[in-house]
Amino acid sequence: MSQEEKDAGNTGDFLSEWMKATSGLWESTLKMATYNRYPDDTAGGGEKGAVEDENPWKSFYEFWQALSTAIHRGGDTDQGVLHPVTDLPLAVMQALQPLLAAHLRFPELLGTGETEQMTDIARKMNKVFSELYIKEFKRILNMPQLGLTRYYQEHAGRALDKFSEFQFTLVDFIQLLYQPMESTLRSLQEEIKNINERGQEVLDDSKEFYRLWVNRLEENYLTFLRSPEYGEAMRKTLQALHDYRVTKEQLLMDLLQDLPVPTNRDMDGVYKDLYILKKRVKELEKKHKGKGYEGREESRLERPERTKTDAQ
Amino acid sequence: MKEEKSLDSKGLSALKPMPSDLILAKIVGDTAQWFKRMRTARDVLLGPLDTTIAPTPYDVIYEEDRVKLKHYRPVTERKFRTPLLVCYAMVNRETMLDLQPGRSVVQTFLDSGIELYMIDWGYPTRKDRFLTIGDHVNGYMNNIVDFILEREKLTSLNLMGICQGGTFCVMYAALYPEKIKNLVTTVTPTNFDTDQGLLNIWAKYIDPDRLIDAYGNMPGDIMNLGFLLLNPARLIIDKYVGFIENIDKRDFVENFVRMEKWIFDSPDFPAEAFREFIKDLYHNNLLIQNKMILDGKKVDLKRITMPLLNIYAKLDHLVPPECCDKLTEVVGSTDTEDVCLETGHIGIYVSSKTQKEFAPRIVGWLEERDDSESVTKSVGGIKKKKAPQPGGKDKHNLKGEANVGVTMRKRTEEEPL
Numbered sequence: 140m141s142q143e144e145k146d147a148g149n150t151g152d153f154l155s156e157w158m159k160a161t162s163g164l165w166e167s168t169l170k171m172a173t174y175n176r177y178p179d180d181t182a183g184g185g186e187k188g189a190v191e192d193e194n195p196w197k198s199f200y201e202f203w204q205a206l207s208t209a210i211h212r213g214g215d216t217d218q219g220v221l222h223p224v225t226d227l228p229l230a231v232m233q234a235l236q237p238l239l240a241a242h243l244r245f246p247e248l249l250g251t252g253e254t255e256q257m258t259d260i261a262r263k264m265n266k267v268f269s270e271l272y273i274k275e276f277k278r279i280l281n282m283p284q285l286g287l288t289r290y291y292q293e294h295a296g297r298a299l300d301k302f303s304e305f306q307f308t309l310v311d312f313i314q315l316l317y318q319p320m321e322s323t324l325r326s327l328q329e330e331i332k333n334i335n336e337r338g339q340e341v342l343d344d345s346k347e348f349y350r351l352w353v354n355r356l357e358e359n360y361l362t363f364l365r366s367p368e369y370g371e372a373m374r375k376t377l378q379a380l381h382d383y384r385v386t387k388e389q390l391l392m393d394l395l396q397d398l399p400v401p402t403n404r405d406m407d408g409v410y411k412d413l414y415i416l417k418k419r420v421k422e423l424e425k426k427h428k429g430k431g432y433e434g435r436e437e438s439r440l441e442r443p444e445r446t447k448t449d450a451q
Numbered sequence: 452m453k454e455e456k457s458l459d460s461k462g463l464s465a466l467k468p469m470p471s472d473l474i475l476a477k478i479v480g481d482t483a484q485w486f487k488r489m490r491t492a493r494d495v496l497l498g499p500l501d502t503t504i505a506p507t508p509y510d511v512i513y514e515e516d517r518v519k520l521k522h523y524r525p526v527t528e529r530k531f532r533t534p535l536l537v538c539y540a541m542v543n544r545e546t547m548l549d550l551q552p553g554r555s556v557v558q559t560f561l562d563s564g565i566e567l568y569m570i571d572w573g574y575p576t577r578k579d580r581f582l583t584i585g586d587h588v589n590g591y592m593n594n595i596v597d598f599i600l601e602r603e604k605l606t607s608l609n610l611m612g613i614c615q616g617g618t619f620c621v622m623y624a625a626l627y628p629e630k631i632k633n634l635v636t637t638v639t640p641t642n643f644d645t646d647q648g649l650l651n652i653w654a655k656y657i658d659p660d661r662l663i664d665a666y667g668n669m670p671g672d673i674m675n676l677g678f679l680l681l682n683p684a685r686l687i688i689d690k691y692v693g694f695i696e697n698i699d700k701r702d703f704v705e706n707f708v709r710m711e712k713w714i715f716d717s718p719d720f721p722a723e724a725f726r727e728f729i730k731d732l733y734h735n736n737l738l739i740q741n742k743m744i745l746d747g748k749k750v751d752l753k754r755i756t757m758p759l760l761n762i763y764a765k766l767d768h769l770v771p772p773e774c775c776d777k778l779t780e781v782v783g784s785t786d787t788e789d790v791c792l793e794t795g796h797i798g799i800y801v802s803s804k805t806q807k808e809f810a811p812r813i814v815g816w817l818e819e820r821d822d823s824e825s826v827t828k829s830v831g832g833i834k835k836k837k838a839p840q841p842g843g844k845d846k847h848n849l850k851g852e853a854n855v856g857v858t859m860r861k862r863t864e865e866e867p868l
């Protein structure tokens with residue numbers, strides 16, 4: 140076996156292990172969902188088969204399994220994710236089949252009934268993936284690094300970690316921002332439905348309808364933007380943005396240090412010196428001319444005479 | 452607007468339904484109209500458009516670092532002895548005061564014979580990140596005021612502040628009262644302890660240290676994004692729907708583009724000054740409590756003893772009235788006046804309605820307090836009154852009722868324009 144084949148084999152083993160681990164996660168999630176939805180049924184007791192058939196999480200779990208299989212082909216690395224670029228569309232299509240079926244049962248899937256807003260569902264999905272990231276990937280990116288280049292590896296890992304966290308937070312924030320839009324549409328849909336039921340007729344003027352929609356949207360946003368929920372989401376997003384930018388800055392500084400390019404840190408040092416020096420020069424200039432804050436009384440006394448002369 | 456109100460109050464059930472077989476005919480009619488409009492719009496957008504902003508000529512007569520002092524060229528005989536220095540906010544640009552002919556506060560001032568100076572804060576770069584509020588007030592502003600006083604051979608000038616620039620003016624007037632003859636504050640936040648405005652609410656969730664760490668200066672684009680989120684329905688959606696509806700009207704398009712140019716011309720805010728502004732003002736509300744310290748000097752609002760005109764906007768979503776109307780209660784001056792106009796934060800300067808009310812009112816108020824003998828006529832339809840004497844008595848209270856014995860502290864609520 141050549142070294143290349145060995146590497147591929149190792150990567151395949153790693154992927155295989157990871158797939159097993161994530162499948163395990165989904166399986167336990169499935170069990171949790173089963174328990175949450177049917178708390179009276181003890182796991183493995185009662186009519187277990189019937190419960191599993193009814194559980195919408197099962198479709199999602201099947202999707203994950205199908206995706207895992209399609210991408211990895213059961214650990215066969217020659218056919219695995221590293222090689223079959225041409226097979227990938229087919230694999231994705233195969234995998235998507237159960238997902239589409241699952242999508243039709245989305246509200247039920249999340250166990251919240253038909254009235255749940257799509258933004259809530261999307262936020263929950265984002266949360267699931269975010270938690271998956273924290274459990275599976277974040278730990279890898281934050282593994283202790285060793286050796287001469289340990290700091291650089293650490294900076295790169297952190298930057299990637301914070302970037303991912305920022306993306307999850309930002310997606311959540313944007314989905315949250317969409318909530319008033321959705322609730323406005325839903326309330327108007329209800330009204331239209333009522334009108335149709337009353338007279339089987341529709342609105343007269345689309346502009347009037349738009350005005351009504353935008354007015355309601357404005358009201359909903361004004362209420363929503365004042366809520367602690369929004370404030371907290373904004374705080375988290377800004378915090379994630381900060382963390383990402385700081386780590387990215389650190390990584391950039393690592394990259395730039397071998398180039399004849401000053402970093403922000405270098406320039407901030409220069410700017411700070413410049414700021415202090417300019418301030419001192421200005422103070423000295425003012426003292427010299429007798430026009431500083433301390434010398435204000437003196438210059439104020441001189442001016443009225445000039446004003447009188449000017450007036451004459 | 453009437454239709455809008457009735458829709459709001461009664462809901463969709465108040466709308467007249469229409470037979471569904473008429474929908475198609477209506478869509479066809481609308482589509483034909485739409486295509487006609489788009490053809491005209493194409494000519495408008497591809498043709499020559501005058502979207503120049505800030506066209507009034509001026510000279511830069513003083514420069515210090517990035518900060519410039521503009522002196523507008525007079526267009527008429529000087530009628531005011533005391534010049535007016537306008538201090539705009541560091542958020543966005545002072546070009547808003549001279550957006551277009553016919554909607555220009557600058558033009559109104561010049562037409563009234565005011566000698567007009569304006570601070571241009573420029574575009575802060577990373578090297579400005581260490582500049583504090585004190586550096587701006589005790590440094591740039593003070594140097595500019597000194598320069599003007601030297602040039603005009605005077606001991607004091609009139610100072611007008613706009614929004615956050617007004618907050619700087621209040622600080623300046625408290626630190627250097629001897630240099631300010633009259634103070635005009637417009638939509639100026641001085642009381643930050645309120646839940647009336649979204650900015651005040653959001654500020655509680657903002658950690659300025661982190662933002663500054665992340666960006667150096669506070670980016671203008673991020674602040675602009677925040678301003679857009681204050682009212683997404685209007686500022687992100689309805690505004691542009693309005694634009695599409697009027698896209699075939701050249702004047703409308705020109706004015707719209709001018710406003711867009713101004714709105715998104717947003718300089719960054721120097722980091723240290725931003726940190727102080729959020730912490731000292733939004734978080735701790737130090738200014739109105741006389742606890743603000745600038746360069747080791749306490750900003751005592753009781754030292755503001757010059758006449759004060761405080762104008763704010765009733766529909767202001769950025770700086771709501773509650774942020775502004777406490778100032779006249781805490782200053783040391785006995786000649787103060789609050790004016791609340793029925794408009795918004797930007798509309799106060801640029802709306803066609805307020806063109807006849809806002810700037811002319813300031814001109815009239817300054818005219819009453821100017822010692823020039825050449826001032827002979829009233830301006831902008833404002834009724835001219837005898838200039839009040841320091842410590843004098845005002846005969847009218849808020850409701851215009853006889854109220855002899857009250858000092859010159861007026862609070863007036865304007866009728867809707």
